[in-house]
Amino acid sequence: MRFNFTFRKPKTTNHAGAAAYLLTPQLELYAAVATAALSDQFYEKADTRLSRLRELVARNDPAFVARLAVYAREQLYLRTVPLVLTVELARLHRGDSLVSRLVARVVQRADEITELLAYYALANERAGVKTLNRLSKQVQKGLALSFNRFDGYQLAKYDRAGQVRLRDALFLVHPTARTPEQQVLFDQLVQGTLPTPYTWETELSALGQQAFVSAEERTTAFRRAWETLIGSGKLGYMALLRNLRNILEADVSAGAIEQVCATLSDRFAAARAKQLPFRFLAAYREVLLVQSGYVARVLEALETAIGHSAANLRGFAADTRVVVACDVSGSMQQPVSQRSKVLLYDVGLVLGMLLQSRCGHVVTGMFGDSWKRISLPQGRVLQNVQEFYRREGEVGYSTNGYLVVQDLLQRREVVDKVMLFTDCQLWNSTGDGGTLAQAWLDYRRTVAPQARLYLFDLAGHGSAPVEVREGHGVALIAGWSDKVFDVLEALENGGSALTEIEKIDL
Template sequence: MRFNFNFRKTATSTTVNHEGAVAYTLTPQIELYAAVATAALSDQFYEKADTRLARLRELVAQNEPLFVAQLAVYARERLYLRSVPLVLAVELARLHRGDNLVSRLIARVVQRPDEITELLAFYAQANERNGRKLLNRLSKQLQKGLALSFNRFDGYQLAKYDRAGVVRLRDALFLVHPTAKDAAQQMLFDQLVRGELPTPYTWETELSAVGQREFATAEARAAAVAATWQELIGSGKLGYMALLRNLRNILEANVSEDAMEKVCATLADRFAVARSKQLPFRFLAAYREVSALPSGRVGRVLTALETAIGHAAQNLRGFGPETRVVVACDVSGSMQQPVSARSKVLLYDVGLVLGMLLQSRCQHVVAGMFGNTWKRISLPQGQVLRNVQEFYRREGEVGYSTNGYLVIKDLRQRREVVDKVMIFTDCQLWNSQNNGDTLAAEWRAYRRAVAPQARLYLFDLAGHGTTPLAVREADGVALIAGWSDKVFDVLAALENGGSALTEIEKITL
């Protein structure tokens, strides 16, 4: 599938954003990248989940198949997203023919057995099929890619992720018809079909077993729960994400001192953090959950969480003592929306976490937040999560509008020369004071009169498809999107003359 327009051309046409303010459109590549990097496929302040899904599908059709495949892999392997790469794969299967790109993509992005069933469920929805209709005309390349995925999973993984849903793993096995790589795997497939896979050893099954037992006293039950947690912690089979999400339960179970030491050591281990591929805001969620507890062990856990998230910023480059940086966080009303229906973390929190990660690595930095007003806030370095909480405590001090232009106006009026301005926002900026000032105008004036070499980086946390000023290298403006610490890899690429697409186009399939 080919399209006769220049993908490298920078879009500069104007439109209006969700607030009715003048905004700038993006190229199909950049718009798809931003939409994917910020997609939780749940309702947001300005856009419902089905609206975002429809826009993703339209954008896939406007882009080169290879770029869509590269972006899907980038989202899965670099941004740690699960559902949206599957959406891209299914859409590509609907539109692209003639080679094995789709099968290679699916074999790459499907990394857990439940992603096989999730992909098939979306395939049925996207192709308006249900029941027996799903069995008809399953894309051959899609089928081949899923078969390759099936061959990678062992019995533990199949049993762990064999869950109820629109499509079960057993159904998927019949649909895909994978050829077992050996007799042992054929036995696993047969067990899956019969529902006879051994119950996997997981923290859920172990705690569930305790919950089903009868105890003479509440104290005996509590002791059994503590012993189970201690065994799980000591076994090394409690995954990093499970550990992060169960810190409250572990503290309330009053596990042994030895177990607590292992918990904190694991949390703070840089290699464990890297392997876990946690989004930075997950550490904030754990920090908030734990900090409210009365336990005397809370301080140690909070310190371990600070160390853990600090590992995410270790590879940031280009911010030596001579680099002057401004970190501005949007705390407007539209940013106070959860990243997903099941999360307590807001877009606002994501912006603060990424902003404070950046602040922690800068030697010469001004940090602050904007709403109705712009306020600089001096905070110590090396305390990412604590600093986020301080911003959170003070966010009402600036109001809830989106007067982002005040960040640049303040620099211009002070005649303060900086190298980089980082704005963490949903890009839906508007001027509540109705005085005609805009971010675009202020940025032009600042570069013209004060700092011609300055660069502005918009960290788009929502992916609504527009920006408050044109994204053009000539104007020193760049767009970065996403919630992972990996967005800073894009920042490094920009520093080396690349673009937001450079990291994506490095992906090989």
């Protein structure tokens, strides 16, 4: 079998100043969306990313943009960036109901109505709520449909102070109530008389405002409150994850802990919660800080929970030879958002270790100044991430990703798949001129012609260190969700990330 082992010359440079390859407008928009927290990153400020998103929307087909917005909301579990895509599409697209249908599809929480309107004002250079009276008819129609879906609990829970209130949105959109009962809710929203919803936040907030005779009385009250909340089943999955440390420090009963662990470990509960995998790592690290005899039990439940993320991963037989390489360079030491303690580096490790947990024949390691293989047991995803985290300084903080493939070349080691979890901003700090593109060309030409290289882009800066072409065995997958594994499966079946997006039914 003959292969054309020739790469086109790079046509751009990345943020590190190294030669890089441009992505197609579709692939660039997908990567930018899948990794968008719309907060400052190492190489790119939030307003720069937003400007680039707006430009890319204009360069892509409206139907693709709409499908991508739905994909980002429903498959990648993102909230803000689908609203941005929707508003930008509304500014450019006319003549059919695409925008109204998209608005109704991506607005899935009541507060997303006000978020969309706040961004609409920004994107259209409107100052304040009063200037929104010339709202796009298609946006107005879609938001009216959204209003009809929310009950009193949802409206009250998300009626928050901000640039746009739900009351303002109601006046702007003028939804028609479907029932007399819904009209009552709309009237209560206008008058500010919606009943305060019962949530775990309101329960604990009320308790926190009480005066207690002693610290012991306060501790007892909070322990009973947590036990009541856990027993009621009203504490959602995300709330459990975020409050594991509080629950343990409240010294709740063994029965309450078992109920918490059973919920966390439940495959269907985890799937319904749609948590990004790195959320489990954040919870795991908080639990490690607690002095409690139940810590080991909770950590085990978290390991089980995150294991569900890759349980259905296909395309990895027992004899499939895989290399999982995680970028731990300086640019990866960047929080995924302003309010998060989780770094891009952590996201790469979590996804890499999830992948490792499903492979029968796998080499794992990390790269910075150097590339180092690290053998870790399977089945302990979060524990393995912590071990990588402990050892990351052993390879330095440069971006010499080409060393991963160069190592395979020197060993003459045949593998089927090479997985790089990276921000794709690779740069050779050694001065020897080596690049990932050249190393990959040499490896496929002389060692493993059938090998495939998968770039898991965790930052979406718009370029790649290797030309992304099927003929060269190179594919790009972007995002922080376990849905990257669905794209991986699609690639195994001759598809791509883009074909997964095209499957979305509008």
